[in-house]
Amino acid sequence: MKVSSDSEAARPGPLAGIRVLELASIGPGPFCAMMLADLGAEVLRIDRPDASTPNPRQALLNRGRRSVMLDLKHGLGVDTVLRLIDSADVLLEGMRPGVMERLGIGPDVCLGRNSRLIYARMTGWGQYGPLAPTAGHDIGYIARTGALHALGRAGGPPQFPANLLGDFGGGGLLVAFGICAALLERTTSGAGQVIDAAIVDGVASLLTMPWMMMAQDQWRDERGVNLLDGGAPWYDVYEAADGGWLAVGALEAPFYAALLTGLELADVPDRDDPANWPKLRTMFAARFKQRTRDQWALVFAGSDACVEPVLSLHEATQDEHLAARRTYLEQAGLWQPAPAPRFSRTPGGLSDPPPAPGQHTVEALAAWGIDNVQDLIATKAAIQT
Secondary structure, rough: OOOOHHHHHHOOOOOOOEEEEOOOOOOOOHHHHHHHOOOOOOEEEEEEEOOOOOHHOOOOOOOOOOEEEEOOOOOOHHHHHHHHHHOOEEEOOOOOOOOOHHHHHHHHHHHOOOOOOEEEEOOOOOOOOOOOOOOOHHHHHHEEEHHHOOOOOOOOOOOOOOOOOHHHHHHHHHHHHHHHHHHHHHHHHOOEEEEEHHHHHHHHHHHHHHHHHHHHHOOOOOOOOOOOOHHHHHHHEEEOOOOOEEEOOOOHHHHHHHHHHHOOOOOOOOOOHHHHHHHHHHHHHHHHHHOHHHHHHHHHHHOOEEEEEOOOHHHHOOHHHHHOOOOEEEEEEEEOEEEEEEOOOOOOOOOOOOOOOOOOHHHHHOOOOOOOOHHHHHOEEEEEE
């Protein structure tokens, strides 16, 4: 399905009227800014002079906002950021601890100018702690929190889910949630505040259910031996005759019964006895190997067996259910996820495609009330590309 790339087609979302300054970063920071923009916030991205995006229109995480290029090593560049902060609701930054303070745009300075500002700090390790000043990436964050230990097959090495769990689940989503919560609190207090959003904290929060189940003696601190980590044969993936895969999540008794019916299996051993799990897995694997992925998808279509075909990203854009919900949209020739979640009265939507760094320097600075734009361009404190 296609949507117009015309910005006039964008609908105001629940964050309409909120102004966000985004200091360009990578991964979870842009993802957070994208979500805010999708839901109606006016997001102004501040790119560095050395910013380079070979194909900016393909940088989907940057969609929905304008880009200004400022040199933060130049006094006038820093002064411009401070003046932009005067009319901003949110500042989103992803620098290492201490960098913003050294630039002269730390939280004390910014909140001193704008006491209503939400100053959101997105890092991997957080603003303090022994690892705070060090570099890191998703795989290390999920390793330290225990999440990576829990992912993978029994007896095998840990398996990481790309960088979805740390960067985007525990990072971008966490800081977006924090920003919305702080904006809501501001409506009663009238005051801004600083958000310390660390990916390690976010990932740890995602592990609440395993911690709960361990407390209930329903989860072992081992890989691939538990109900939801591939240990149980009725919550796993199975290869079909054509090399495709089926995802099985028949947890509850009625769903499990529907699974057995669809597989045409009878006289199976009791699943409540873990000693029977290897035999059950062998039976399921052999049966799934007798038909192709799509044949099994037809068998289970409309049932409550919780069996679904494992689709590729390209296949997912054409899936009947996802197409009906417009979960994936095509804009300017590029497929991308639609804004989420859905709102009945103030829906979000795709707006402008991703900008080139510095594409809107002159027009965006003027729109935000900066009156000496040409002087900034002349001194190279600001750059129009």
